[in-house]
Amino acid sequence: MDNAIRAGRSQREGVQQDPRLDWWRDAKFGMFIHWGLYAIPAGIWKGAEIPGIGEWIMYRAQIPVREYEQLAKEFNPVQFDAAQWVSLAKRAGQKYMVITAKHHDGFCLFDSKVTDYDVVDATPFGRDILKELAAECQRQGMRLGFYYSQTQDWHHPDGDGNSWDYDESQKDFAGYVENYVKPQVRELLSHYGPVCLIWFDTPKGMTAPQSRSLVELVHELQPECLVCGRVGNDMGDYASAGDNQIPAAAVALDWETPATINDTWGYKSYDHNWKSVPDLVHKLVDIVSKGGNYLLNVGPTAEGVIPLPSVERLLAMGAWLEANGEAVYGTRPGPVQGLAWCRTTQKDGCIYLHVFEWPADGALRVPGLAGRVSAAYLLTDLARLLQVGAAADDLLVQGPAVAPDPTDTVVVLRV
Ligand code: FHN
Numbered sequence: 001m002d003n004a005i006r007a008g009r010s011q012r013e014g015v016q017q018d019p020r021l022d023w024w025r026d027a028k029f030g031m032f033i034h035w036g037l038y039a040i041p042a043g044i045w046k047g048a049e050i051p052g053i054g055e056w057i058m059y060r061a062q063i064p065v066r067e068y069e070q071l072a073k074e075f076n077p078v079q080f081d082a083a084q085w086v087s088l089a090k091r092a093g094q095k096y097m098v099i100t101a102k103h104h105d106g107f108c109l110f111d112s113k114v115t116d117y118d119v120v121d122a123t124p125f126g127r128d129i130l131k132e133l134a135a136e137c138q139r140q141g142m143r144l145g146f147y148y149s150q151t152q153d154w155h156h157p158d159g160d161g162n163s164w165d166y167d168e169s170q171k172d173f174a175g176y177v178e179n180y181v182k183p184q185v186r187e188l189l190s191h192y193g194p195v196c197l198i199w200f201d202t203p204k205g206m207t208a209p210q211s212r213s214l215v216e217l218v219h220e221l222q223p224e225c226l227v228c229g230r231v232g233n234d235m236g237d238y239a240s241a242g243d244n245q246i247p248a249a250a251v252a253l254d255w256e257t258p259a260t261i262n263d264t265w266g267y268k269s270y271d272h273n274w275k276s277v278p279d280l281v282h283k284l285v286d287i288v289s290k291g292g293n294y295l296l297n298v299g300p301t302a303e304g305v306i307p308l309p310s311v312e313r314l315l316a317m318g319a320w321l322e323a324n325g326e327a328v329y330g331t332r333p334g335p336v337q338g339l340a341w342c343r344t345t346q347k348d349g350c351i352y353l354h355v356f357e358w359p360a361d362g363a364l365r366v367p368g369l370a371g372r373v374s375a376a377y378l379l380t381d382l383a384r385l386l387q388v389g390a391a392a393d394d395l396l397v398q399g400p401a402v403a404p405d406p407t408d409t410v411v412v413l414r415v
Helices: 007-014 019-027 054-060 065-074 082-092 129-140 173-188 208-223 277-289 308-327
Strands: 031-034 096-102 143-148 197-200 239-241 255-259 292-298 342-347 349-356 363-366 375-377 382-386 385-389 394-398 409-414
Touching: 019 208, 031 082, 031 308, 065 143, 082 096, 082 129, 082 143, 082 308, 096 129, 096 173, 096 197, 096 409, 129 143, 129 385, 255 277, 277 308, 277 342, 292 308, 308 349, 349 363, 394 409
Parallel strands: 031 096, 031 292, 096 143, 143 197, 239 255, 255 292
Antiparallel strands: 342 349, 349 409, 363 394, 375 382, 375 409, 385 394
16 A cells, blocks of 8 residues: 555445445546635735645734634625536536535634634625535536534634644543534534535544544435545545645555645635646546546635636646546556556546657557557547557557647557
8 A cells, every 4th residue: 555545444445345435436536625714814924925835824823813713804705606616617527526614724614503703604705605505516416525624623722733822731622523523514414415525634633433423423414425534543435645645556445635736725825836737637647547536626715716827727627638538537547557658547448548758659569468459549539540569568559640639648448
């Protein structure tokens, strides 16, 4: 097992067996949304650029609760349009969306009865973001999951992480889990229709009984709802790689890589380090070829706008997937692994050879596949068969001299 991914027995035993994960195994590509009060400072506090990821600004700048929570009075994202967000995910080829119901700063994007520190009670906006998103996901046929920070809560006096306002030794963490986390998880799974997954995060000191009771609560309320492995103690329905981590080789687990398009999750006005479209497509295909899912993040602004560089990249990925999705969705890792110039996926009697670096003469040489392939053609040109031969164990396929798709040309190998 690659050391980028930790997984418990339940996950190892569940691989390819638990039918509740069938849709997720086929989906491959999801949209992560980190959105909250941190979008207002957008990485800058009292004139200073605060290093690190945007949603951690309260922690990094040690902003007192009483100061930070004033941001709620400014939260008025009048440009938020659930229909547009869901439509963007669809056009990007993403099959599920996961949004921060509550991140570490404790602010809730839903109307919670156990706190007033939420978008309905504490902001001029006053609309339940999750309700609108859930309704729109239903309308457009998109699965919706919720990120929920179960351990870190820098606003709650008994939550983990805030030692600048609260005395850690006085905290009743167990009470916080029982009387705050669980009621909120119950709300999330009772008021927003079918929830495809709960994305717990940073378990830290959660005990095994605490993690188990959260998994059980989720499954009791919505048996089909998946639980991300970051619930802690090697539990949950699927494993999570580290942030932006891609294992070096295929992993025989149900696993997912959460990843950023630039370097932050929550919006930062001055993070312009956007990954290129070819890089993002390669990451998606690399992950899928190793059996994982790619949960790619957007960080909307305080006005409710997904930054244009993210939109442009997602739409370009969607265009690539529109032409090549057959070689991604519903596939499993292909038989050829470990080559720099290509990746392979497979399904239904086809091996999909994803060529990242097209050879100058168009002559493709694939180790180990000699004698196994009956026909080869480009996924985007089904009518024209490519010439197939063999040299020792290698399959030889003669493609066009110029790369048909400089990002990733998919050659279908019928076996
Ligand atoms: O601390 C969080 C971070 O803010 C972000 O939510 C990522 C997403 O995977 N998870 C945690 C760090 O791993």
